[in-house]
Amino acid sequence: MNILIKNCNLISMAENREKYEPNIDIYIKDKKITKIGKNINPENDTKIINAENKVCLPGFINTHAHLSMSIFRETLDGYTLQEWLTDKIWPMEDKLTREDIYYASLLSCIEMISTGTTCANDQYFMAEDTIKAANKFGIRLQVTRTVNDVGGLGEQRIQELEELIKQYNNLYENITLNIGIHGLYTTGLDTVKKLIDMAKKYNLPIHMHFCENTKETQDIKSAYNVESPVQVLQEYFTETHNILAHAVKLSDEEIDQLSKLDVSIAHCPVSNLRLGCGVAKIQKMLDKGINVTLGTDGQGSGSSLDMFDTMKFAGLLQKGIFENSKNMNSYEILKMATINGAKALRLDKKIGTIEEGKDADIIILDLETETCKPTGNIYSDIVYNAKGNNVLTTIINGKVVMENREIQGINKQEIYEKCSKIIERIQK
Numbered sequence: 193m194n195i196l197i198k199n200c201n202l203i204s205m206a207e208n209r210e211k212y213e214p215n216i217d218i219y220i221k222d223k224k225i226t227k228i229g230k231n232i233n234p235e236n237d238t239k240i241i242n243a244e245n246k247v248c249l250p251g252f253i254n255t256h257a258h259l260s261m262s263i264f265r266e267t268l269d270g271y272t273l274q275e276w277l278t279d280k281i282w283p284m285e286d287k288l289t290r291e292d293i294y295y296a297s298l299l300s301c302i303e304m305i306s307t308g309t310t311c312a313n314d315q316y317f318m319a320e321d322t323i324k325a326a327n328k329f330g331i332r333l334q335v336t337r338t339v340n341d342v343g344g345l346g347e348q349r350i351q352e353l354e355e356l357i358k359q360y361n362n363l364y365e366n367i368t369l370n371i372g373i374h375g376l377y378t379t380g381l382d383t384v385k386k387l388i389d390m391a392k393k394y395n396l397p398i399h400m401h402f403c404e405n406t407k408e409t410q411d412i413k414s415a416y417n418v419e420s421p422v423q424v425l426q427e428y429f430t431e432t433h434n435i436l437a438h439a440v441k442l443s444d445e446e447i448d449q450l451s452k453l454d455v456s457i458a459h460c461p462v463s464n465l466r467l468g469c470g471v472a473k474i475q476k477m478l479d480k481g482i483n484v485t486l487g488t489d490g491q492g493s494g495s496s497l498d499m500f501d502t503m504k505f506a507g508l509l510q511k512g513i514f515e516n517s518k519n520m521n522s523y524e525i526l527k528m529a530t531i532n533g534a535k536a537l538r539l540d541k542k543i544g545t546i547e548e549g550k551d552a553d554i555i556i557l558d559l560e561t562e563t564c565k566p567t568g569n570i571y572s573d574i575v576y577n578a579k580g581n582n583v584l585t586t587i588i589n590g591k592v593v594m595e596n597r598e599i600q601g602i603n604k605q606e607i608y609e610k611c612s613k614i615i616e617r618i619q620k
């Protein structure tokens with residue numbers, strides 16, 4: 193079915209249309225945005241969405257998430273990152289079944305759709321079942337099987353990742369793959385080299401946790417016998433497109449070195465704060481021209497997948513730590529949540545902006561609410577005052593997956609109950 197969005201206020205995020213445009217129609221045909229303009233006449237069999245006084249924005253792109261970790265929400269208090277992983281999360285993960293992964297991922301899909309995220313970069317295991325959950329709605333996913341050497345299982349995990357790539361690369365239009373390296377502190381050089389070769393063989397990005405906290409940074413230095421973790425990237429990651437989650441513990445010099453590599457940063461401010469990791473120097477990265485994107489991490493450390501929270505924290509932190517209110521203007525933050533994310537996932541030809549010829553991943557916001565009026569600056573209103581529940585309608589790949597906050601074809605209560613039972617069972 194074709195869709196005509198009538199009379200919206202458009203924030204396209206495209207390079208040639210940076211201005212906010214009132215009273216615009218968007219025509220969607222065969223999943224693609226075919227026309228943007230005024231008073232577009234629909235063909236037969238067109239669904240009309242009246243968006244008068246509403247704002248259309250590209251769907252958010254969450255560049256670092258673990259969708260199956262929805263069940264670990266609020267398991268963190270009282271732990272450091274390393275304690276939380278080794279004492280709590282990893283033993284529970286050993287008990288997860290494929291069905292658990294499916295339901296936990298479904299819960300995350302519901303959360304994303306209802307808060308305006310149309311694409312996520314997921315790193316976990318049993319990815320087949322996360323793909324199955326994403327496909328229930330048509331959510332766009334870049335997915336991997338995370339590899340590390342914990343338990344001496346690196347080789348087995350590499351094989352599982354290659355199987356996943358062989359099975360799913362180019363199988364579904366909404367699913368793309370990348371090479372998941374858990375981190376240099378959990379993955380030895382032999383395994384890392386094999387994964388880099390795999391990234392080159394299949395021409396896929398690498399997605400890796402990197403320098404999340406001080407202990408990790410020290411562990412990398414001693415494991416790889418280097419002065420700086422960036423040296424490992426300079427030595428081995430020069431011919432790959434790399435998505436690095438966190439990058440909190442970097443000096444100005446290391447940021448400068450990173451800027452010379454093909455690197456995008458997935459900045460996850462909420463998770464970094466919650467885990468007491470510190471604050472990444474994002475402003476310095478922007479000054480050096482690094483592509484910075486936004487992620488939530490899993491709900492275990494990030495609490496939610498709501499990109500509005502992430503945008504707000506991202507803006508506030510860089511103003512605060514550098515004592516400069518001019519840092520990170522709101523339009524820049526919206527770019528991080530949309531087109532910069534698309535560039536990181538190498539999907540910027542398809543998504544990340546509302547432009548003719550692109551796939552229709554669009555969210556419609558209702559900002560006529562008590563937290564958003566009056567609107568002094570529309571971009572700042574979205575970044576600082578809107579919440580996930582200001583998203584009225586979510587369209588992914590030309591399909592309306594939520595309309596007027598109603599997600600079709602799903603019994604939310606049933607999924608909440610399933611997920612509560614999973615965490616009860618695996619906590620024992």
Ligand SMILES: [Zn+2]
Nearest residue numbers: 401437489490
């Ligand atoms: Zn993570």
